[in-house]
Amino acid sequence: MRVYLDNAATTPLDPEVVSAMTDVLSNYFGNPSAQHAIGRNAKGKMEVARRQIAELINAKSSEILFTSGGTEADNIVIRSAVYDLGIKHIITSPIEHHAVLSTVEEMHNKGLATMHLVEINALGEINLDHLKQLAAEFPESLISLMHANNEIGTLLDLKKVADIAKAHHCLFHSDTVQTIGHYKIDVQELGIDFIACSAHKFNGPKGSGFLYIRNIHKLKPIITGGGQEKNMRAGTENLYGIVGLAKALEIANKAIAEETIRLQSLKLLMRTLISQSIPGALFNGPSTDLNSLYTVLNVSLPPNEIGNMLLFKLDIEGVCASGGSACSSGASTGSHVLAAINHPADRTGLRFSFGKYTTEADIRFAVEKLKTVLLN
Numbered sequence: 001m002r003v004y005l006d007n008a009a010t011t012p013l014d015p016e017v018v019s020a021m022t023d024v025l026s027n028y029f030g031n032p033s034a035q036h037a038i039g040r041n042a043k044g045k046m047e048v049a050r051r052q053i054a055e056l057i058n059a060k061s062s063e064i065l066f067t068s069g070g071t072e073a074d075n076i077v078i079r080s081a082v083y084d085l086g087i088k089h090i091i092t093s094p095i096e097h098h099a100v101l102s103t104v105e106e107m108h109n110k111g112l113a114t115m116h117l118v119e120i121n122a123l124g125e126i127n128l129d130h131l132k133q134l135a136a137e138f139p140e141s142l143i144s145l146m147h148a149n150n151e152i153g154t155l156l157d158l159k160k161v162a163d164i165a166k167a168h169h170c171l172f173h174s175d176t177v178q179t180i181g182h183y184k185i186d187v188q189e190l191g192i193d194f195i196a197c198s199a200h201k202f203n204g205p206k207g208s209g210f211l212y213i214r215n216i217h218k219l220k221p222i223i224t225g226g227g228q229e230k231n232m233r234a235g236t237e238n239l240y241g242i243v244g245l246a247k248a249l250e251i252a253n254k255a256i257a258e259e260t261i262r263l264q265s266l267k268l269l270m271r272t273l274i275s276q277s278i279p280g281a282l283f284n285g286p287s288t289d290l291n292s293l294y295t296v297l298n299v300s301l302p303p304n305e306i307g308n309m310l311l312f313k314l315d316i317e318g319v320c321a322s323g324g325s326a327c328s329s330g331a332s333t334g335s336h337v338l339a340a341i342n343h344p345a346d347r348t349g350l351r352f353s354f355g356k357y358t359t360e361a362d363i364r365f366a367v368e369k370l371k372t373v374l375l376n
């Protein structure tokens with residue numbers, strides 16, 4: 001038996017998504033930019049996908065820019081905000097995904113914009129008072145804060161941040177890669193400027209995602225050399241990926257209410273079983289409450305002899321999970337997120353993440369194997 005509890009890294013494709021993509025690969029090979037019927041058919045398919053996605057987040061079709069996934073979407077916002085929108089200050093947090101953090105650091109190191117890090121607490125929650133202070137001190141900044149942390153699952157109240165951004169004339173971008181398809185997101189209701197999405201986090205294909213850009217923001221292309229995506233992103237479009245993305249989002253959105261309840265209870269079951277059977281086990285992030293992504297459980301294991309071999313041993317026992325320890329000074333690897341929440345370097349962080357194919361049997365199996373590896 002093998003159980004897959006690494007859905008925050010990526011998810012298996014839904015067969016319905018595969019079939020929508022296969023249909024495109026077999027029957028819509030045309031170049032969407034071509035003027036003839038075969039090209040126009042491909043273009044039509046792409047625009048239907050764009051409209052479906054826009055409707056699901058309450059945006060306009062013209063506000064959806066297809067990308068190769070979350071990393072590209074995050075990069076485009078940050079770079080374009082600095083290059084095209086006159087942004088001189090970026091407010092972000094130390095626990096953002098590297099797609100955001102490394103890009104902001106690059107802007108800072110090149111002297112193009114100044115990075116300001118908002119304080120977080122030991123659960124990875126943003127200090128909103130500090131955010132207000134920074135926004136007041138640096139109005140007209142770009143605020144880039146993720147909706148849910150991919151390692152420890154801490155959730156952010158997007159509406160509260162959007163209101164702070166508005167009050168100080170800041171732009172607000174959120175990396176919603178871990179939450180689109182798992183939470184209902186309405187860009188109008190939130191009043192957000194940019195969000196990033198990646199299809200492979202909700203049973204869609206890898207290498208396909210989108211950036212939502214509020215219509216009033218006029219960005220210039222980062223990738224040049226063609227007029228695709230209304231001159232915003234050159235290159236022949238990944239049509240099967242785009243159709244797979246739209247199909248996956250449609251399926252995921254329909255199941256949100258049900259999956260929230262089902263996976264939240266599996267997560268709590270795993271938390272309880274681990275607490276009962278592994279002495280000294282703790283949990284990173286606000287793991288029990290609603291401020292926590294229901295697809296992620298991050299366990300903090302007490303110092304043990306297995307150390308770095310833990311994931312490898314679990315893998316041998318048939319459990320796919322992920323994790324890391326806090327970066328210690330001088331070490332090139334490790335988790336910047338665990339380091340930022342002051343997770344002790346001698347404890348091991350282990351992330352289990354759940355998805356639509358996760359069952360109670362998977363959870364029980366994984367906890368048994370964790371016990372075998374740690375306690376025998």
Ligand SMILES: Cc1ncc(COP(=O)(O)O)c(C=O)c1O
Nearest residue numbers: 069070071097099150175177198
């Ligand atoms: C929060 C977050 N942002 C961005 C990304 C990058 O997305 P992609 O793999 O589509 O480039 C990931 C994927 O791990 C993620 O978890």
